[in-house]
Amino acid sequence: MAVSTIALYASPPSSVCSAPHPCQINAHATYDFDLNSTPSSSASSSQKSVVGGLSCLFSSSTVKHSSFSGDREELGSLWHDRGEDLKELSSSFRFSPSKYLGVSSIKRDQSPISVLQGPVSCSSSPPMRIARERSADIGFQSSIHGSFRSGTSGFFNGFVRHALGSCVDYDSPSFEFQSVGTDVGSSSFAADELTFNMEDTFVDPNNEPYAKELLLGAQMRHKIFCEDFVVKAFYEAEKAHRGQMRASGDPYLQHCVETAVLLAMIGANSTVVAAGLLHDTLDDSFLSYDYIFSLFGAGVADLVEGVSKLSHLSKLARDNNTANKTVEADRLHTMFLAMADARAVLIKLADRLHNIMTLDALPLIKQQRFAKETLEIFAPLANRLGIFSWKEQLENLCFKHLNPDQHRDLSSRLVESFDEAMITSATEKLEKALKDEAISYHVLSGRHKSLYSIYCKMLKKKLKMDEIHDIHGLRLIVENEEDCYRALKVVHQLWSEVPGKFKDYIKHPKFNGYQSLHTVVRPEGMVPLEVQIRTKEMHLQAEFGFAAHWRYKEGDCKHSSFVLQMVEWARWVVTWQCEAMSKDRSSNGCADSIKPPCAFPTHSDDCPFSYKPHCGQNGPVFVIIIENDKMSVQEFLANSNMMDLLERVGRGSSRWSPYGFPVKEELRPRLNHKPLSDPTCKLKMGDVVELTPAIPDKCLTECREEIQRMYDRGSTTVSSKTAASGMVGWRS
Numbered sequence: 001m002a003v004s005t006i007a008l009y010a011s012p013p014s015s016v017c018s019a020p021h022p023c024q025i026n027a028h029a030t031y032d033f034d035l036n037s038t039p040s041s042s043a044s045s046s047q048k049s050v051v052g053g054l055s056c057l058f059s060s061s062t063v064k065h066s067s068f069s070g071d072r073e074e075l076g077s078l079w080h081d082r083g084e085d086l087k088e089l090s091s092s093f094r095f096s097p098s099k100y101l102g103v104s105s106i107k108r109d110q111s112p113i114s115v116l117q118g119p120v121s122c123s124s125s126p127p128m129r130i131a132r133e134r135s136a137d138i139g140f141q142s143s144i145h146g147s148f149r150s151g152t153s154g155f156f157n158g159f160v161r162h163a164l165g166s167c168v169d170y171d172s173p174s175f176e177f178q179s180v181g182t183d184v185g186s187s188s189f190a191a192d193e194l195t196f197n198m199e200d201t202f203v204d205p206n207n208e209p210y211a212k213e214l215l216l217g218a219q220m221r222h223k224i225f226c227e228d229f230v231v232k233a234f235y236e237a238e239k240a241h242r243g244q245m246r247a248s249g250d251p252y253l254q255h256c257v258e259t260a261v262l263l264a265m266i267g268a269n270s271t272v273v274a275a276g277l278l279h280d281t282l283d284d285s286f287l288s289y290d291y292i293f294s295l296f297g298a299g300v301a302d303l304v305e306g307v308s309k310l311s312h313l314s315k316l317a318r319d320n321n322t323a324n325k326t327v328e329a330d331r332l333h334t335m336f337l338a339m340a341d342a343r344a345v346l347i348k349l350a351d352r353l354h355n356i357m358t359l360d361a362l363p364l365i366k367q368q369r370f371a372k373e374t375l376e377i378f379a380p381l382a383n384r385l386g387i388f389s390w391k392e393q394l395e396n397l398c399f400k401h402l403n404p405d406q407h408r409d410l411s412s413r414l415v416e417s418f419d420e421a422m423i424t425s426a427t428e429k430l431e432k433a434l435k436d437e438a439i440s441y442h443v444l445s446g447r448h449k450s451l452y453s454i455y456c457k458m459l460k461k462k463l464k465m466d467e468i469h470d471i472h473g474l475r476l477i478v479e480n481e482e483d484c485y486r487a488l489k490v491v492h493q494l495w496s497e498v499p500g501k502f503k504d505y506i507k508h509p510k511f512n513g514y515q516s517l518h519t520v521v522r523p524e525g526m527v528p529l530e531v532q533i534r535t536k537e538m539h540l541q542a543e544f545g546f547a548a549h550w551r552y553k554e555g556d557c558k559h560s561s562f563v564l565q566m567v568e569w570a571r572w573v574v575t576w577q578c579e580a581m582s583k584d585r586s587s588n589g590c591a592d593s594i595k596p597p598c599a600f601p602t603h604s605d606d607c608p609f610s611y612k613p614h615c616g617q618n619g620p621v622f623v624i625i626i627e628n629d630k631m632s633v634q635e636f637l638a639n640s641n642m643m644d645l646l647e648r649v650g651r652g653s654s655r656w657s658p659y660g661f662p663v664k665e666e667l668r669p670r671l672n673h674k675p676l677s678d679p680t681c682k683l684k685m686g687d688v689v690e691l692t693p694a695i696p697d698k699c700l701t702e703c704r705e706e707i708q709r710m711y712d713r714g715s716t717t718v719s720s721k722t723a724a725s726g727m728v729g730w731r732s
């Protein structure tokens with residue numbers, strides 16, 4: 001067995017270091033992986049046509065149901081526009097030229113690697129992703145190449161793929177198209193998931209015909225929908241949502257299936273896909289946690305419950321217009337990540353993505369509300385988790401709803417600007433030139449910038465579209481620093497350089513430690529092409545470390561170390577859990593045996609930014625406070641209790657009195673929707689505290705003023721008005 005070793009590095013932000021260079025880089029984890037790769041078959045181009053062919057299947061659903069209006073998320077009752085949906089899905093693809101690989105395929109962007117690392121565009125901006133692994137005959141000594149392919153060690157190898165290659169053309173066996181009725185014997189589910197009797201559920205004479213069509217459609221898109229466990233979840237979802245409709249008149253079940261398909265496409269395992277199918281059942285149907293637990297085990301039940309909690313939080317935030325306050329939105333992200341299993345966040349994101357894809361059915365005002373919230377909360381969350389394809393789809397769709405004129409204008413201009421053929425041909429040329437110079441590389445990937453990203457850059461930098469030089473970009477990941485410069489020379493020999501655009505962030509790293517070579521060239525005609533060249537260690541830093549892309553994109557936003565830790569950790573977890581898919585499915589082992597590929601990167605003990613992976617006892621606690629119908633997300637020290645909260649709320653508010661009136665008594669606090677019984681109870685991440693004045697606010701103010709006057713006068717006389725009010729809550 002050939003073994004190679006990759007070290008992962010993370011360094012603290014240079015802002016806390018004296019040198020403008022990554023310091024304290026002892027945060028490395030080393031792991032071995034086997035390189036026996038099994039070349040997997042291509043996720044064939046037939047998949048694209050299969051998806052395309054589904055449009056008639058779905059639109060042919062003509063089942064009539066009674067309308068359902070009890071949808072807590074509102075979006076749940078949306079009209080489902082298959083045409084739009086398919087456009088979004090199929091607009092995202094990658095191209096693997098056949099020249100060196102021997103296989104040509106155009107496929108939708110659906111591999112876990114692309115989702116976790118790579119850029120994808122959607123909507124009216126035709127997306128482009130081109131990825132090349134170095135060709136095997138280049139003579140590259142390390143066997144990293146093998147690690148990009150799934151095999152028996154797909155899990156470990158896959159992680160490296162993620163970490164190293166943003167656009168690796170990964171043909172996961174899980175994406176092989178499998179026609180319905182083929183081997184479903186590979187079903188896998190966690191050991192804690194219960195077995196069940198297929199006969200009981202599947203042959204239900206009450207199953208609606210549309211349900212079979214939906215299942216068939218899902219199975220054609222991903223073979224995980226052939227697994228018994230997932231099929232069972234599908235039929236439970238069908239029973240739970242039977243009769244419920246989207247605003248479009250489509251069966252509600254369709255939304256559940258689409259959510260689950262999105263999850264399957266990024267490599268989620270059967271537990272997550274099943275939970276995706278059932279994600280709305282706790283809130284919108286008669287199913288209970290215990291029932292789900294009894295059928296599917298704690299794995300699924302906890303996830304469904306987690307999604308339900310997130311939905312409640314999101315609704316609270318939306319109702320209270322919290323999303324537009326940066327600090328609060330930031331705390332919400334952190335709370336989402338800290339409260340729920342990161343996989344529940346994934347399900348929530350998939351749910352939201354599908355809802356946003358089908359937003360058109362809602363009245364304009366609601367479309368805008370949801371789009372705004374999505375842009376503020378969910379797209380950054382997807383970005384932080386490294387799920388770029390979802391992030392870009394969410395952003396582009398929200399952009400379309402929020403700024404339709406700019407969206408239309410930019411799209412029409414970009415139709416002419418996007419030059420996918422140029423990226424393809426530039427990739428091929430560079431690949432050949434590198435081969436001629438015997439420069440080996442890990443990954444050569446291409447992307448064009450998403451519509452929304454272009455829009456933001458134009459606004460931020462006050463640029464015209466033709467002043468943006470990185471609409472088309474290539475990224476080359478090589479073995480070592482020397483190869484970076486050799487490759488740069490090759491690039492400059494191939495194409496003419498745009499003067500003034502070369503940046504050597506290797507010799508002069510950015511303040512956050514980011515390293516890479518950047519240049520802009522003009523391959524053909526006038527269209528500029530940005531080329532980034534870096535080593536795999538630099539790339540890890542740019543994806544997971546302190547120079548991580550999400551932080552770079554969030555720019556000026558100052559994050560507490562806790563936020564950073566949460567995000568890094570959640571991303572780590574999501575990465576390896578998605579990667580676990582192939583191992584999970586191909587082995588009989590239980591999910592518990594799946595471990596992250598290496599220890600979470602840690603820092604030296606004295607590093608102020610040392611990671612604490614879990615939302616541990618030492619981290620702050622974020623609590624939602626609803627007061628006078630206004631919501632805020634507030635941060636408390638670990639071990640704070642309700643008394644601390646009440647004190648803080650009182651201080652600085654109009655209720656606070658220098659004479660120390662026991663402000664907490666004037667309120668009737670409710671903790672997580674129940675009256676507070678023990679004020680000394682500790683606050684937990686995600687607690688919702690409602691503070692309702694015991695007497696009407698106006699009256700309270702009058703009382704307060706009156707008492708203040710009393711004290712000021714030194715009088716003990718209480719006015720009749722105050723006495724009449726009963727002074728509720730003012731007694732200690």
Ligand SMILES: Nc1nc2c(ncn2[C@@H]2O[C@H](COP(=O)(O)OP(=O)(O)OP(=O)(O)O)[C@@H](O)[C@H]2O)c(=O)[nH]1
Binds near residue numbers: 510512542548549
């Ligand atoms: N992950 C990560 N990527 C970065 C960072 N800084 C720059 N980049 C990448 O490098 C690209 C260009 O960076 P620069 O060459 O510094 O660009 P610029 O000077 O801001 O000018 P433009 O090319 O117009 O954006 C960005 O589009 C990112 O893709 C960073 O700190 N972290």
Ligand SMILES: Nc1ncnc2c1ncn2[C@@H]1O[C@H](COP(=O)(O)OP(=O)(O)OP(=O)(O)O)[C@@H](O)[C@H]1O
Binds near residue numbers: 530
């Ligand atoms: N030249 C490039 N080649 C390949 N991928 C790139 C290139 N530049 C950026 N990316 C990747 O494309 C994705 C989308 O990035 P996006 O275009 O939104 O921002 P950016 O170009 O990195 O930053 P900015 O908008 O500030 O220039 C990210 O995953 C990023 O790492």
